[in-house]
Amino acid sequence: MRVAFVGKGGSGKTTLSALFARYTASRGGPVVAVDADINQHLGMALGLAEGALPRPMGSHLTEIKEYLRGDNPRISSASAMVKTTPPGSGSRLLRLDERDDPIHTGFSAPTPEGPQLMVTGPFSEDDLGVACYHSKVGAVELYLNHLLDSAGEYVVVDMTAGADSFASGLFTRFDMTFLVAEPTRQGVSVYRQYRDYAADYGVPVAVVGNKIHGPGDVAFLRDQVGDDLLVCLEHSAAIRAMEQGRPFTLRDLEPANSRALGTLLDHLDTREKDWFRFGRQAVQFHLRNAEAWANRATGEDLAAQIDPGFVFGPTRVSLSR
Numbered sequence: 001m002r003v004a005f006v007g008k009g010g011s012g013k014t015t016l017s018a019l020f021a022r023y024t025a026s027r028g029g030p031v032v033a034v035d036a037d038i039n040q041h042l043g044m045a046l047g048l049a050e051g052a053l054p055r056p057m058g059s060h061l062t063e064i065k066e067y068l069r070g071d072n073p074r075i076s077s078a079s080a081m082v083k084t085t086p087p088g089s090g091s092r093l094l095r096l097d098e099r100d101d102p103i104h105t106g107f108s109a110p111t112p113e114g115p116q117l118m119v120t121g122p123f124s125e126d127d128l129g130v131a132c133y134h135s136k137v138g139a140v141e142l143y144l145n146h147l148l149d150s151a152g153e154y155v156v157v158d159m160t161a162g163a164d165s166f167a168s169g170l171f172t173r174f175d176m177t178f179l180v181a182e183p184t185r186q187g188v189s190v191y192r193q194y195r196d197y198a199a200d201y202g203v204p205v206a207v208v209g210n211k212i213h214g215p216g217d218v219a220f221l222r223d224q225v226g227d228d229l230l231v232c233l234e235h236s237a238a239i240r241a242m243e244q245g246r247p248f249t250l251r252d253l254e255p256a257n258s259r260a261l262g263t264l265l266d267h268l269d270t271r272e273k274d275w276f277r278f279g280r281q282a283v284q285f286h287l288r289n290a291e292a293w294a295n296r297a298t299g300e301d302l303a304a305q306i307d308p309g310f311v312f313g314p315t316r317v318s319l320s321r
């Protein structure tokens with residue numbers, strides 16, 4: 001199961017991604033936490049020392065593409081593989097139960113409470129152009145497109161602020177998207193934008209209230225987002241202490257906030273994986289991307305990379321008879 005944490009800048013995406021990843025790992029499932037934000041803080045929020053960060057995926061795109069394309073005859077070279085290039089016959093697929101492939105062994109690092117961390121890597125001043133930014137995040141899109149995850153296995157992605165993720169198909173690659181919202185007018189503004197966009201693509205979104213100070217805050221959120229409000233986390237002294245540099249483990253978290261993490265996990269676990277939507281949208285966004293810039297950039301007709309016989313998902317049941 002894959003989940004993204006999105007929302008306004010400063011709402012608590014990184015904090016909640018890290019807490020949710022720690023909580024989920026404590027329940028036993030393998031958990032990969034992915035830092036896909038411009039400012040890379042997820043490692044720290046997972047309790048990782050700075051020197052222990054994994055190699056950044058965004059700086060080794062060619063290596064990643066070279067592995068994933070395997071001997072897929074439809075992909076002529078790593079440079080013809082763009083972020084939306086879907087897997088096909090001959091591509092290499094990744095699994096969370098084994099993780100002995102070069103992507104997981106080469107680009108992830110263990111964190112103290114169990115999650116494995118993967119990162120797109122930090123951005124320099126020169127990277128701030130939109131194209132380069134999206135190519136770094138493209139590593140995450142490639143990773144998710146080639147991943148065969150099952151129930152009880154988790155990928156948690158800390159996304160960039162606001163609605164930037166709509167610029168690519170990345171926002172459609174998840175089984176659930178948690179939109180973190182503070183109980184303020186600014187806090188819910190991103191929600192409306194995200195909800196409308198997500199609804200057009202059948203992307204499920206649930207709102208997680210954060211930094212709640214009391215019943216008035218909950219009532220405000222309920223009034224603004226209605227039944228989309230799944231659960232709220234209180235303003236946390238334990239999280240504040242962690243930010244002040246004090247050692248932190250899940251056991252330090254307030255019981256109400258721990259229960260809220262449990263609600264998030266239960267909600268994710270009730271989702272059925274929709275591999276059909278996933279495959280259909282992978283093709284849709286690849287064709288869009290090919291026309292928008294990728295055909296020109298690679299000098300190839302990238303529509304030819306689509307393998308019509310390839311079925312996404314672990315059960316290789318053919319849809320055509």
Ligand SMILES: Nc1ncnc2c1ncn2[C@@H]1O[C@H](COP(=O)(O)OP(=O)(O)OP(=O)(O)O)[C@@H](O)[C@H]1O
Nearest residue numbers: 009010011012013014015161211234235236239243
């Ligand atoms: N429930 C909470 N209680 C107390 N403090 C919190 C809570 N959630 C988040 N914070 C604090 O709010 C600040 C912003 O949180 P965080 O960095 O997780 O937000 P973000 O959405 O990832 O921000 P950015 O958009 O900059 O990536 C941090 O100082 C964090 O410790």
Ligand SMILES: [Mg+2]
Nearest residue numbers: 013014037041
């Ligand atoms: Mg953040």
